[in-house]
Amino acid sequence: MNAQKTPALAARGLTKHFGPVAAVRGIDLTVSAGTVAALIGPFGAGKSTVLRLLLGLSQPTSGTVELHGPARGMLAPRGLHPGLTARDHLRGYAAAVRLPDERVDQVLGLVGLEERAAARIKMLAPGERTRLALATVLLDDPRVLLLDEPFDGLDPTERARLHDLLRRHARRGGSALLTGESLAAALPAADQVIVLSAGTVTYQGTPTRLRRNHPDRLVVAASTPIALATMLAARGYTDAVMRPDGRLAIAEASEAQIRDAAIAAGVRIDAILADPIHPDRVLAGLTKTAVPSAIPAGVAPPQPYGIPR
CATH class of the missing domain: 3.40.50.300 (P-loop containing nucleotide triphosphate hydrolases)
Structure with missing residues (x-):
């Protein structure tokens, strides 16, 4: 075995x-x-x-x-x-x-x-x-x-x-x-x-599956977010969430792919900001505890799940 x-x-x-x-x-x-x-x-x-x-x-x-x-x-x-x-x-x-x-x-x-x-x-x-x-x-x-x-x-x-x-x-x-x-x-x-x-x-489960369930996102301010989301979905990027402030939180697509979809849809991009999800925010959601107000000492967030993207 x-x-x-x-x-x-x-x-x-x-x-x-x-x-x-x-x-x-x-x-x-x-x-x-x-x-x-x-x-x-x-x-x-x-x-x-x-x-x-x-x-x-x-x-x-x-x-x-x-x-x-x-x-x-x-x-x-x-x-x-x-x-x-x-x-x-x-x-x-x-x-x-x-x-x-x-x-x-x-x-x-x-x-x-x-x-x-x-x-x-x-x-x-x-x-x-x-x-x-x-x-x-x-x-x-x-x-x-x-x-x-x-x-x-x-x-x-x-x-x-x-x-x-x-x-x-x-x-x-x-x-x-x-x-x-x-x-x-x-x-x-x-x-x-x-x-x-x-x-x-x-x-x-594995860290990889946990990451898929809780992906990092790019938050996009666009002139017509619904049109951008529709174009992204047509290209296979279906995980786009509309936030209360009207911005789109998009998973999986890169900044270049988002901008290319915006051009194709005739949408103006005003800003794109990274929104990486720190693992301890994920943990807080899984355990229904308070989200940590600060990252623990010595734990840096650049690779939030400790694995390559």
Whole structure:
């Protein structure tokens, strides 16, 4: 069987109640070997509960979990002793699973903490602590990674390093399921997106399909917008939405194609403005939460879905 289609983990009908409260309800998900999946949703959506159920740290009220291969999880809080050095923390875990100190140095290199190995954990920046927790998970080179909020506290450089690490892990046949509250932060590493809202899945699919469902647009002020929309539709560009101010919001067509259609229709173009849709605006719509007032630190919008157009 193709490794890309072999399941690394799967959940079916996963439900968890805490008293009368349903934290997650009927979750179905599959992560294939050689892929990275992002479980994204606002605070309280049930993401950490799902990870704990997958790791066997909590038992589901109903439903089943299947893990194919050794799995390791990074949860919050990270479980780091503030008085230990980064290297001593890892040596303790390595000794518990009978790994040599050389492996400690290797994982410090993987997460970029070689120069901070002798620093006490209480002196590490938040992003460095997250990377140390990740190094702990990587010690015995598990096939399946379950990472809770791995981008928490990371600066843009650290975020890019983690994207690269996850992609390399997937290329070697491993898999990962990571959680987060920012769709934009996770997309560059994700083959699959699962959006969770109030304990239920509201979207599951590829970033490409998500982009098709929520495209960037060009907003056009034209002398006769209906005539322009009619001409564009005749040329196959049917996704044009009239806004309340009379401008057309057009998907798929380029500026040159819009201007060419306007000439053919005898329509004057007064202005064309780009309206890229930031992924976290999409997330807000899928989870019915407030649209973020600002882009999260370190997340830039030029490629809104983290993939080529």
